[in-house]
Amino acid sequence: MxxxxxxxxxxxxxxxxxxxxxxxxxxxxxxxxxxxxxxxxxxxxxxxxxxxxxxxxxxxxxxxxxxxxxxxxxxxxxxxxxxSHIRSWRRSLANGFTPLHESLSAEIDRSTGMRVWEESVVAGLLQTPEYARHVINRYSQLLGGAHDVDSAVRSRVRRQEWLYQPGRKMRVLMWEAALRSLICPPAVLAAQLDRLTGMIGMDTVELGIVPFTAQVKIVPANGFWILDDRLVVAEDWHAGLWLDDDDNIALYSKVWRTLERSAVYGAEAHNVITGARRALETQ
The missing domain is CATH 1.10.260.40 (lambda repressor-like DNA-binding domains)
Structure with missing residues (x-):
């Protein structure tokens, strides 16, 4: 913190x-x-x-x-x-994106298990470098004050080494909107979707997709990460929240389990990703 x-x-x-x-x-x-x-x-x-x-x-x-x-x-x-202000983006980004990425990377390195929900963007540990570059650029344009995008991309890519270490497990849920949001050029998104299909079945990754057609029990909003049931990192427009009290961890765990009930996995998840990939061919 x-x-x-x-x-x-x-x-x-x-x-x-x-x-x-x-x-x-x-x-x-x-x-x-x-x-x-x-x-x-x-x-x-x-x-x-x-x-x-x-x-x-x-x-x-x-x-x-x-x-x-x-x-x-x-x-x-x-x-x-x-x-209200401890993790405000403007204050956190005063020294650029890289320190912000590295502080989260330090917490991830300490963790053996993660549960992740993303409603509109591909989860960071699953991003291609070019997709990550466009995502970080969008935040830079919105918030200003950060000019180290290349360094931040490299930091985000290095963080992905976590996925290839034995004994680690990342359980990811993403809304279908994350597969279709053109926060980047169609060709970049296509490559990102290709990478996601290749990650289905990895020992360290469990990828679930909540399709647009699924009945959901809760509003699919507000991306968050749960690290080892000891820390929740949640993001809003004005700030990132780092929560380590039992009540909030229990709440976010309940939200994750509720969203999980609407997710599809394996071949069904592959079909949803492939559908989003085909839709790009008309762009």
Whole structure:
């Protein structure tokens, strides 16, 4: 995570510890507070030491349990302050795309399993270099401030070495829109689709496609990555969200499983990709 994020979360943890120490009934130790809250002792420790991000419900419960209900709004404002801008694209891209790619690559290298959902673009670890170049260029044009596209493409391609290491598994779900979005010239997309068909059946990749014709149980939106059930990286227009608390990981895991029920695999996935490939011949 970013230094700003770590510092802000640690500062919130320090404030939570202060409230525990200044309980009107007398200082509480961590075990006593955990018992009041019905939490594991480890959760109290993680929150106070900046190792876990509190939810708003956590903060409300903490303020009540420590006898400081008046502190609730302050705590929530602290949380909102660092949630809203820590991974803002403009700040993250101040030094270019390459450091941004490399920070995610470091987390991927630590992981042995990934679950990925992409609704409108081919997942990064499956991209051809030319397709990646066009995707990164589009973001550069939108957000500005980054002039290291070639370096970022190389970084993204190096990240794909993860797929060829034993013991790794990437389970990818993509909406059919990702196969058809002309974010690049048709010839580049055609080559990208050819690569996807070649990846079906790889030991380290499980590729599922949600066809346009499938009934979906949830709106297919907001791409995200779940790394080893310990970190979720989700992207929006203004920011990337890095979430490591149990509640958010459980939520995104539920979203992924819900989308998975609408996906096709193997020969059926191959047919959807081939259909998108044929459609390019008329472009």
């Amino acid at each position: 970013s230094t700003d994020f770590q510092q802000a979360r640690a500062a919130l943890g320090t404030r939570l510890r202060e409230l525990r120490f200044t309980c009107p009934e007398g200082q509480l130790n961590g075990k006593e507070l955990a018992a009041r809250l019905g939490w594991p002792r480890s959760k109290v420790s993680k929150l106070e030491n900046g190792k876990q991000t509190a939810t708003r419900d956590d903060l409300w419960a903490w303020a009540e349990a420590t006898g400081h209900p008046e502190a609730h709004d302050e705590l929530v404002n602290r949380l909102a302050g660092f949630e």
